[in-house]
Amino acid sequence: MVKKRRSQLISTKVIRAMIGVLFVLSLLSLLFSTYFIISAKENGEEISPNSQSKGVASIVIQPPQEQNAVSGLQKGE
């Protein structure tokens, strides 16, 4: 009878321990899910999708010697 009672007590303790582990694991899982979602948002994966488009402005300013050459050519013409 005492042996049976002791066995029941041990079994209850094991079940409690298992439930405790399950509880902690669930909590950790929830925390990690929340963490990954928040960090994904911060990295712009969800909040800030973006797009880009380019344009180029360009110019060539002639040095004085080339200006003279052009002027000379124009005069010659």
Add this chain to the structure above:
Amino acid sequence: MALSSNRTIMGLLFLAFTLSILTTVVTLSKFDAWTLLEEKVTGAASTSASGESNLTIVASTSITNNVGSINFGTGYVNASCVSCMLDSNGSFGTNSPGSYNFSCCVNFTNVTSGFLLENTGNLNISVNYSCLGSCTAADFIGAGTNLFQFITAPNSLESQSPETGQIDTALSCFQNNSWNTTTYTSVSTAGQYLCGNSTVYPLDFDNTRDAAVVHIRVNISSSTIGTGTRKNATFTFGALSSG
């Protein structure tokens, strides 16, 4: 004692069970399992022959620059002038502010189109720019009292083409021309927001008010000594949305 112990066990079990369910729901909701059903499937129809069609409209953030190049060409300033001003809006040649003299800008190209930015996605966006290359007046033109500037204007005022769909008929950016640079502003490498900011997205995706023109203006003083080499400033226009 045994009853109390059982209650504790049941309580813990219930908590663990609830947490597990909550975790599953949170995780699934963030990995498209629910969103496919709740948000993305926007149309569904079935026929009597048991056919089914699904339509998914995806949110898209997209900006397009319809005019990729502003090339002022090759030239120099007439020595008898104070300066030469070139603007992509077609203003060309000057001897003093407000006074245009075409002969002041020799050989340069008269550009008549600015960068035409258009919201080509289906979300409202904010617009920013940054610049790479010769992004200051000193780099782009040369030392001296030179200017390298830009200005932004809604395309409903500029009527520039080609726009996707149609040319705007209403003011863009908050639908009231709230562009941040409506006066000539010096180009910088870091750039700035042109419409809205990192949290406010006022450029509408509606085809009647989704575009703007960024005009580039350079003012070259006659004392500038040219180098004969091509100077490029590459503008990167960025769009941001709430997604």
